[in-house]
Amino acid sequence: MRLSFVKMHGLGNDFAILDGRDAELPRLSPAQIAALADRHRGIGFDQLIVLSPSRTADMAMRIHNADGSEVEACGNATRAVAVLHGTAASIETEGGLLQARPDAAGAEVAMGRAQFDWQDIPLAYAMDTREMPLGWEMLERPSAASVGNPHLIFFVNDVDAVPLDTLGPEIEHDPLFPERINVNVAQILSRNAIKLRVWERGAGLTLACGTGACATATAAYRQGLVDGEVTVRLPGGTLTIRHDAEGGIHMAGPAQESYRGTFELDHFS
Numbered sequence: 001m002r003l004s005f006v007k008m009h010g011l012g013n014d015f016a017i018l019d020g021r022d023a024e025l026p027r028l029s030p031a032q033i034a035a036l037a038d039r040h041r042g043i044g045f046d047q048l049i050v051l052s053p054s055r056t057a058d059m060a061m062r063i064h065n066a067d068g069s070e071v072e073a074c075g076n077a078t079r080a081v082a083v084l085h086g087t088a089a090s091i092e093t094e095g096g097l098l099q100a101r102p103d104a105a106g107a108e109v110a111m112g113r114a115q116f117d118w119q120d121i122p123l124a125y126a127m128d129t130r131e132m133p134l135g136w137e138m139l140e141r142p143s144a145a146s147v148g149n150p151h152l153i154f155f156v157n158d159v160d161a162v163p164l165d166t167l168g169p170e171i172e173h174d175p176l177f178p179e180r181i182n183v184n185v186a187q188i189l190s191r192n193a194i195k196l197r198v199w200e201r202g203a204g205l206t207l208a209c210g211t212g213a214c215a216t217a218t219a220a221y222r223q224g225l226v227d228g229e230v231t232v233r234l235p236g237g238t239l240t241i242r243h244d245a246e247g248g249i250h251m252a253g254p255a256q257e258s259y260r261g262t263f264e265l266d267h268f269s
């Protein structure tokens, strides 16, 4: 069976998007998704996005990491889908209903409110998630937040000094996190700017993580480290994260189409 895809990215965090809004698509297995994600033998992407009709929103979006796991949220892909759609849209995800609007620079998405209870992250046992009494080598006292998906955030003096390629997978798979976790290392540059690197659950080091930027900005705001609106500088570029009066998080930044193509699903079974 031959399937069409659109390759898009948000700040270099890249996706293959399968659009099943008009024609039903076959359900891909985790092994097929991981094979398609292979950057040498497949299409190559950090996340696979599958669009379908929704009863409650303009469309539904399923999100799969490069390792084949299905997840609840992806900020950069939500902007990409808004750009692909072309007009304001409500998007149903496992992590909640999102409102997205394309703009001149890319798109803005209302990401909802963060959850901070340990059960919502989730953690394996009860803990205050503001400054957790934990440490992995040079990384200590993280915060945790869920913005649909789970994030751990370490505030450090120099993000570039952190060996995230080795500490990231160790922390992602720690038994404290029954659903694994995205690992963020953040450096506060000013009241309005944060530098961020992310080890993504199921995808590894990426050039940008939209939900990581939201979780980090909201954890920093909760601790009084920054104001309600910040720019978050990631290796692939910059996002703007703003909190509204109700605690809602709004993310704005670019997203672009790279190319379109087709693949033979049988080659990836």
Ligand SMILES: N[C@@H](CCC[C@H](N)C(=O)O)C(=O)O
Residues within 6 Å of the ligand: 013, 046, 047, 065, 071, 072, 073, 074, 075, 076, 077, 149, 150, 182, 200, 201, 202, 203, 206, 208, 209, 210, 211, 212
């Ligand atoms: N790149 C994404 C996040 C994708 C999901 C994440 N790896 C997870 O497992 O929760 C973003 O831009 O938010």
